Amino acid sequence: MSIEVQIIDGPLAEQPRLPVIDGAGAILHFEGVVRPLEDGRQLAGLEYQAYEPMASRMLHTLAQAAIDEHGVLAVRVEHSRGWVPVGARSFRLIIASRHRKEGLAAMDAFIDRLKCDVPIWKSPVFAPDAEDGP
Amino acid sequence: MTIEVLLFGPAARAAQADRLPVPIDGPQITCGDLRARLAKQAPDLARLLPASRFAVNHAFVEDSCIISPADEVALIGLVSGG
Numbered sequence: 001m002s003i004e005v006q007i008i009d010g011p012l013a014e015q016p017r018l019p020v021i022d023g024a025g026a027i028l029h030f031e032g033v034v035r036p037l038e039d040g041r042q043l044a045g046l047e048y049q050a051y052e053p054m055a056s057r058m059l060h061t062l063a064q065a066a067i068d069e070h071g072v073l074a075v076r077v078e079h080s081r082g083w084v085p086v087g088a089r090s091f092r093l094i095i096a097s098r099h100r101k102e103g104l105a106a107m108d109a110f111i112d113r114l115k116c117d118v119p120i121w122k123s124p125v126f127a128p129d130a131e132d133g134p
Numbered sequence: 135m136t137i138e139v140l141l142f143g144p145a146a147r148a149a150q151a152d153r154l155p156v157p158i159d160g161p162q163i164t165c166g167d168l169r170a171r172l173a174k175q176a177p178d179l180a181r182l183l184p185a186s187r188f189a190v191n192h193a194f195v196e197d198s199c200i201i202s203p204a205d206e207v208a209l210i211g212l213v214s215g216g
Contacts, residue, residue, distance in 0.1 A: 032216050054192040091216050120215030121143030
């Protein structure tokens, strides 16, 4: 079983380093990308703030829960802090599991918990010429 | 004595500060009492407090947790990572 957690300044690399895990029959890969619109207004990007080291510890706790509760083999998670422009990646979760089902369940549970318990916040920064929303 | 409360995200914007010193009467206080004092001291934060939790030394705690000025105390409002 392996866990890797990284908080990275700025956007994540576009080509992730995929793990090679003995016994894995599935590798699931999820990426969060900064959307171009927020409430109908054009975004320039998002500014992420992370409370460290608590954010990294909580991500590690969620990864361990994925192993303990779903039996997955490996979890790698990356999250941005600081400035991430529209179209860039800000979150990546890679889960290796023996079979598809437990990997998908673990991924869903991880992201749900991330959005409740990991002290990371994003603030929208709108494009200078963005029109007012509806 | 004071407890310094770290603020992030919407809470920091509401208070227009990334930390707030909260005076306390003795060497310790519960997080529940700290929450009540924060609401009085920073009314702009009050609407965010019911949905917020405290983290003490980087771990979530209940309102019954007793803290002192030596602890690192953070107010963790609704998070928005991912």
